[in-house]
Amino acid sequence: MICAMENARVINPSDVRMFYFGTKDVLTQSHERECRKRKIQRAVSLAHDEHQKINILIKLPTGETVQTQSDQLGYRDDFVVVRGGHAIPVWAILDVAL
Numbered sequence: 001m002i003c004a005m006e007n008a009r010v011i012n013p014s015d016v017r018m019f020y021f022g023t024k025d026v027l028t029q030s031h032e033r034e035c036r037k038r039k040i041q042r043a044v045s046l047a048h049d050e051h052q053k054i055n056i057l058i059k060l061p062t063g064e065t066v067q068t069q070s071d072q073l074g075y076r077d078d079f080v081v082v083r084g085g086h087a088i089p090v091w092a093i094l095d096v097a098l
Contacts (some may be wrong), residue, residue, distance in 0.1 A: 005094040008057055008067035013082040016068060021092040040075055040094040044058065044098065047073040065094065067093035 027033050043054040053071045060066065068088075074081035080088045 008065040011066050011068050013068050013070045014084050014087055016058075016082060016086040016088055019058075019060060019066070021024070021089050023091070024061075025091040026059040026094055027091075035088070036093060036096065039072050040073075040080055040090065040093070043096045043098065044073045044075045044080075047071055052098055055097045056082070056088065057096070058088060059094045060092070 025033065027036060046055050047070070051067050053073050054073055055067055055069050057065050058060045058068070068082060070082035072083040078090045078092060082088065082091065
């Protein structure tokens, strides 16, 4: 997976609620999806245990990429929940970085 966080527009975690994410997974390869899942699980642990800020790169259906950062993460079903209880569908996440 390629991390392009330096090219993304930065948004606040509370702004996540204003976006439409579509229904198609932004990653096409199964190994990329598995890698994303492992990164999310690790990020949730680090955010919970060490209160580290986690960067999440999201691709919108328009093709635009946005980035948000949170030190509070939850992972439930097919959603990552950031500070404030705002949910991001896993299928819209391009990458997760510390």
